[in-house]
Amino acid sequence: EDQVTQSPEALRLQEGESSSLNCSYTVSGLRGLFWYRQDPGKGPEFLFTLYSAGEEKEKERLKATLTKKESFLHITAPKPEDSATYLCAVAPMDSSYKLIFGSGTRLLVRP
Amino acid sequence: NAGVTQTPKFQVLKTGQSMTLQCAQDMNHNSMYWYRQDPGMGLRLIYYSASEGTTDKGEVPNGYNVSRLNKREFSLRLESAAPSQTSVYFCASSESGIKAGVRNEQFFGPGTRLTVL
Numbered sequence: 001e002d003q004v005t006q007s008p009e010a011l012r013l014q015e016g017e018s019s020s021l022n023c024s025y026t027v028s029g030l031r032g033l034f035w036y037r038q039d040p041g042k043g044p045e046f047l048f049t050l051y052s053a054g055e056e057k058e059k060e061r062l063k064a065t066l067t068k069k070e071s072f073l074h075i076t077a078p079k080p081e082d083s084a085t086y087l088c089a090v091a092p093m094d095s096s097y098k099l100i101f102g103s104g105t106r107l108l109v110r111p
Numbered sequence: 112n113a114g115v116t117q118t119p120k121f122q123v124l125k126t127g128q129s130m131t132l133q134c135a136q137d138m139n140h141n142s143m144y145w146y147r148q149d150p151g152m153g154l155r156l157i158y159y160s161a162s163e164g165t166t167d168k169g170e171v172p173n174g175y176n177v178s179r180l181n182k183r184e185f186s187l188r189l190e191s192a193a194p195s196q197t198s199v200y201f202c203a204s205s206e207s208g209i210k211a212g213v214r215n216e217q218f219f220g221p222g223t224r225l226t227v228l
Contacts, residue, residue, distance in 0.1 A: 031209050043201050043219030051211055087153065096208030097142060097161055098169060099217070101153035
């Protein structure tokens with residue numbers, strides 16, 4: 001069964017304190033792995049897509065990496081505005097349309 | 112551009128009542144999706160429409176029906192609401208299915224918060 005597990009469930013950081021969020025997945029063939037950001041009361045917003053092991057993508061203080069079993073979202077010197085829930089999703093090879101989401105990591109960055 | 116819009120924003124139903132959630136996108140996207148989000152469970156795909164005129168079941172389709180009214184609009188219907196359908200419902204759209212090497216972004220609406228008593 002295809003599955004996505006995110007850890008930790010919640011993370012509190014001080015402003016400037018770098019850390020990483022983990023997304024472990026089991027899927028019968030990976031079409032792509034996605035990271036989204038979700039603010040309270042809003043819909044998810046796209047961050048990155050990764051397709052193959054070794055691939056990396058960066059945007060401002062965020063960097064996403066991918067291995068054959070997991071993905072990491074590295075947050076460097078976070079600011080309070082980075083506080084949000086970060087969602088990981090995988091697209092299995094057997095469908096061009098289905099995404100399987102993890103339950104997310106709630107990040108709080110304190111000033 | 113408004114992106115993806117959903118109506119209503121909030122709804123309270125009694126068990127057994129029916130309702131339709133509306134979704135529209137103005138990005139000329141081919142593909143549209145309905146998800147539900149429950150605490151601790153992440154987003155789960157209910158139905159999707161790969162292109163105008165087609166619909167397919169996702170992970171949790173039981174108790175729901177959908178209609179792709181035209182390229183812009185994709186509605187979700189609850190025929191006989193149950194407390195287990197209390198959730199936040201998100202509509203999303205994308206240019207097409209997932210293709211290697213491109214952005215493949217899904218654009219999400221603001222959600223409908225549904226409570227079934």
